[in-house]
Amino acid sequence: MNHKTQAIDTNWLLIFSCWLIATISTLGSLFFSEVMELVPCILCWYQRIFMFPLVIILLVALFPLDKNVVRYALPITAIGLLFTVYHCLLFFGFIPENLQPCSQGVSCADDSMVLFGFLPIPLLSLVSYMIMITLLLKTRK
Amino acid sequence: MKKNNLVIMAVVLLVAAFASAAFLYTSQQNKSQENHAKDNADALIKPHSFRMGNPAAKVTIVEFMDPACETCKHFHPFVKELMRKNAGKINLVIRYAPFHKGSDYMVKMLEAARKQHKFRQVLDLMFETQSVWASHHNPRPEAFWDILEHKSYDIARIKKDMQNPALQKIIDQDLADGARLGATKTPTFFVNGKPMPSFGYDQLRELVNDEIAANY
Numbered sequence: 001m002n003h004k005t006q007a008i009d010t011n012w013l014l015i016f017s018c019w020l021i022a023t024i025s026t027l028g029s030l031f032f033s034e035v036m037e038l039v040p041c042i043l044c045w046y047q048r049i050f051m052f053p054l055v056i057i058l059l060v061a062l063f064p065l066d067k068n069v070v071r072y073a074l075p076i077t078a079i080g081l082l083f084t085v086y087h088c089l090l091f092f093g094f095i096p097e098n099l100q101p102c103s104q105g106v107s108c109a110d111d112s113m114v115l116f117g118f119l120p121i122p123l124l125s126l127v128s129y130m131i132m133i134t135l136l137l138k139t140r141k
Numbered sequence: 142m143k144k145n146n147l148v149i150m151a152v153v154l155l156v157a158a159f160a161s162a163a164f165l166y167t168s169q170q171n172k173s174q175e176n177h178a179k180d181n182a183d184a185l186i187k188p189h190s191f192r193m194g195n196p197a198a199k200v201t202i203v204e205f206m207d208p209a210c211e212t213c214k215h216f217h218p219f220v221k222e223l224m225r226k227n228a229g230k231i232n233l234v235i236r237y238a239p240f241h242k243g244s245d246y247m248v249k250m251l252e253a254a255r256k257q258h259k260f261r262q263v264l265d266l267m268f269e270t271q272s273v274w275a276s277h278h279n280p281r282p283e284a285f286w287d288i289l290e291h292k293s294y295d296i297a298r299i300k301k302d303m304q305n306p307a308l309q310k311i312i313d314q315d316l317a318d319g320a321r322l323g324a325t326k327t328p329t330f331f332v333n334g335k336p337m338p339s340f341g342y343d344q345l346r347e348l349v350n351d352e353i354a355a356n357y
Contacts, residue, residue, distance in 0.1 A: 012144065016144075016147065016148070019148075020151060023151070023152075023155055024155065027155055027158075027159045030159075031159060031162065031163065031166075034163075035162070035163045035166055035167065036166065059148070062144065062148060063144070063145065063148075
């Protein structure tokens, strides 16, 4: 009995890892906006909207483990991924400039999106969302 | 390892990483901003810039400001109070950063009032009545004429002096100098050429006090 509560099962680890990715992404995006003072473009904002709540709901689902969280987290993550994919297509020029919805205000596709000269922020977001979706899908009922 | 320990450890590590990265980034940024201001010191003050306080003072505050900016309005009495408390030791140089819509119009009014030696009074009045003419959704710099009229200023002369093309040159010069110095927000202060490490009343007071201590 005691042994059972102590052991960390795979599902818990998967959700924990997903929470870790969401938290790192959240802190990272807060670092960009609050410390580096990069103003988030509109598409960044939508990706943040679907990222920030994951930190809370996944954490709540860890104590005690609630596998049902996948049902709630997956749609949120999927919508976030859609925004990210769209943003990446825009950033890498697959969607022409004149179609971008954020030509006013902060551009979603300019150089301020690139960290250290080679790492585009939308790509980081894409990687985060893809890892999170994979982890959530791997969680067994 | 227990589950809750794992989560607590992750939280502690992540928060610590965030805080140290933020600290490193800002201190590095401050250093580079300080050097940048040093390299562009010639952009700080121009002969046309309006000065307040003792011209021989050893501490010079350069303020890039916009008459329509709320934070500038809040800082204005604070800076005056600093100057009053340290009478004769501080002088203030006003530079323009008219980023809001219609602000360049206000700057021209202010510069025209300066010709009548009414710069300070009109600037105070602009800040006092800012909510009337500077709504961000509907800025109406023209509304300030009624306020001036009410206070019996020589409006005809201000209107005439505002047409002087030299005023646009002053604005352009100030905007160019502000861009060189990285004054992208208003107000931006430089105290004896040094930028503020971070924005706030206390930071400005500290910077001024440091410079007073170093020069007097």
